[in-house]
Amino acid sequence: MYKPVIGLEVHAQLSTKTKLFCSCSTEHENLPPNTNVCPICMGFPGTLPVVNKKAVEYAIKAGIALNCEISNYSKFDRKNYFYPDLPKGYQISQYDLPLCRNGYIDLYVDGEIKRIRIKRIHLEEDAGKLLHIGSGDRLSESDYSLVDFNRAGIPLIEIVTEPDINSPKEARLLLQELRLILRYLGISSGDMEKGSLRCDANISIQTEEGKFGTRTEIKNVNSFFSLEKALEYEIERQVEILKRGEEVIQETRHWDEKNQKTISLRSKEEAEDYRYFPEPDLPPLIVTEEMRERLNNEIPELPSKRRERYLNLGLSPIEVEILVSDKDLSEFFDKSLRIYNNPKNLHSWLSVEILSYLNENKIEFKDLEIEPEKFIRLIEMVDKNEITRPVAKEVLKKYLFQKEDPLVIIEKEGLKTVSDTSYLQDVIKRVISNNPKAVEDWKKGKKQVINFLVGQVMRETKGRASLDIVKNLLEEELNKL
Secondary structure, three states, X not given: OOEEEEEEEEEEEOXXXXXXXXXXXOOOOOOOOOOOOOOOOXXXXXXXXXXXXXXXXXXXXXXXXXXXXXXXXXXXXXXEOOOOOOOOOEEEEOOOOOOEEEEEEEEEEOOEEEEEEEEEEEXXXXXXXXXXXXXXXXXXXXXXXXXXXXXXXXXXXXXXXXXXXXXHXXXXXXXXXXXXXXXXXXXXXXXXXXXXXXXXXXXXXXXXXXXXXXXXXXXXXXXXXXXXXHHHHHHHHHHHHHHOOOOOOOEEEEEEOOOOEEEEEEEOOOHHHHOOEEOOOOOOEEOOHHHHHHHHHOOOOOHHHHHHHHHHOOOOHHHHHHHHOOHHHHHHHHHHHOOOOOHHHHHHHHHHHHHHHHHHHOXXXXXXXXXXXXXXXXXXXXXXXXXXXXXXXXXXHHHHHHOOOXXXXXXXXXOOOEOOHHHHHHHHHHHHHHOHHXXXXXHOOOXXXXXXXXXXXXXXXXXXXXXXXXXXXXXXXXXXX
């Protein structure tokens, strides 16, 4: 029995306005190359870095949220390696004295809680970006490469887990939960497709005798799906090697999305390869008790607590995940719940009508202009049979698109529910007369045909008829035949 042993190294860009050690803007998407740069982030001789206080605070918030010990004293180090997109020839990072350490995250996996330990969280600067020109998207496949330093110096936190993960699914769930926490904290966008969240996975195979195998690293995985697939492939690859009686080589590998396999990049570096030494141009980071307490008070309700609260409202685990997965949607639910105490029905409207609208228009909830009071008034009108749900659905779409008050739309278009029985009886008789086959089916005992006839009446009344009244009147008319 072979057991996978997995640890993650997650790099998250922090959502500060300026870079980690200079005043350059962190904006780097869709900008001309090498425009948000200065002598400091380009590593010119004689320049001196100054630490971005907000980045330090964001890193501490991440540590608090992940139950870490926050170091009173930490320092920066120089991590030396040579790559075209690293302008100084070294990266300012943290090595032996990180800002946060010894934390944990409780992960919900297959109905059980699994605790994954967090070894450390440290601050460091991002490198630039290589643009490979040619037949492939990797350096070895390109004709030449260009370097854009706009990203160089953007603050990162690196979250390093202990090797407590034992399946690709656990790794994916952990990465998803970490991104969710960072978004709830408001310290990182977590957009993997834009490179704001990147993940390296270290994996080895433990044998039946309990012996740990050689560890390999899968570098820069850029999606949840890719992380799971890459680990599945690597587990199978390493197990096959061990079954043949061979040894796994310690190396860094790349996930080839096109061919769905990992490819060797280089031999795995060890700490001594980076020749770490204390950064001489930066003083130590001192975190006071007052600072720690202030930041702790700024931590919002995190996903785990929110799940617990929603479950206590009677929502199912699936319903809870729909809400918790989007902080803006979750907060709108909370605001709406204060004026409409029916969690199940409120969730139904949000998950069916609102999310459908978002998918159709390819936008996020945060982009909606929607007021809880107007949204709830629409739901209450359906509850009171003042309008039908199909009408409310169309009014909601118009409200979201046109930004016009739902009540104004209803009054202007005369959309209130039609309950006039004499009018509805005339419509029903007309529908029965126009659908002789459905009537014959009814007479033969096919009672479900009434749903078709109800639909015809609703079409005649443009969705404004009361469903209950229509169904009762239809049955009365059909039973007379």
